[in-house]
Amino acid sequence: MMEPSAETYSAENASPLTKEQAIANLKSPDLSLRYYAAWWLGKFRVRDSEVVDALIVALEDEADTTEMGGYPLRRNAARALGKLGNIRAVPHLIRCLECSDFYVREAAAQSLAMLGDIAAAPALMQLLSGGIAAAVQEPGRPHLTQPYEAVLEALGAIGATEAISLIEPFLEHPVARVQCAAARAMYQLTQDTSYGERLIQELDSNNLQMRRVVLGDLGAIGYLPAADAIANAKVENSFKLIALKGLLEHQLQQELDVSSISEDAIRLMNLMDSLL
Helix, strand or coil: CCCCCHHHHHHHCCCCCCHHHHHHHCCCCCHHHHHHHHHHHHHCCCCCHHHHHHHHHHCCCCCCCCCCCCCHHHHHHHHHHHHHCCHHHHHHHHHHCCCCCHHHHHHHHHHHHHHCCHHHHHHHHHCCCCHHHHCCECCCCCCECCCHHHHHHHHHHCCCHHHHHHHHHHHHCCCHHHHHHHHHHHHHHHCCHHHHHHHHHHHHCCCHHHHHHHHHHHHHHCCHHHHHHHHHCCCCHHHHHHHHHHHHHHHHHHCCCCCCCCHHHHHHHHHHHHCC
């Protein structure tokens, strides 16, 4: 079957679900209901042990497949488990990194980044085996052999310093987005400002989508020196605000033990106000 979209099912299932209905729908013979239920549970972050159990079971689904061999339900279940924040999902998501479906592997890596468990490092590092030489487009597919962006970002997010030597070569990958993911991870793992400055330089890209991606990277790593560059980037203000919010959250996290808000935090707030 062709892969369905969550938007399609959102329209068909306009009435609100309950947790019980969503769990029941995950077991429905109607594949569209199962797909939408997994999306809904993640979208509304229904944090419940029974929900986590049901989504973990969905990671093994064999019924919902595309003509190209993809697993749409597994993808949605993997994404949802990251949003729910329960580390019980970690070993199951790690197994998903071996799935034949590229997009399941990508969703699993993204969710492992959200869960932040260093236990995922060896499996994520395995996906970088072969280095840049292996990081080419998969024959007949619109993507690389592995979800390198998601894997690199996950290794940075979980603090996998043992992966630095594997990540560094990807700074020279021919795909700019992969280079940025590597720079993002290298900054998180080393705190070397040269990687943050490299991302700032990418804000001069002629590609609007690339500039949006870089804003997301800078916000994710909380690179404070990028504040003015973010505010002046040739991108919609909504993207700038999200990136500045990321910087502000990082700054406030560092100031938890400080009795007053710093000048840097106030400056970020003023920059955000100027974009509203």
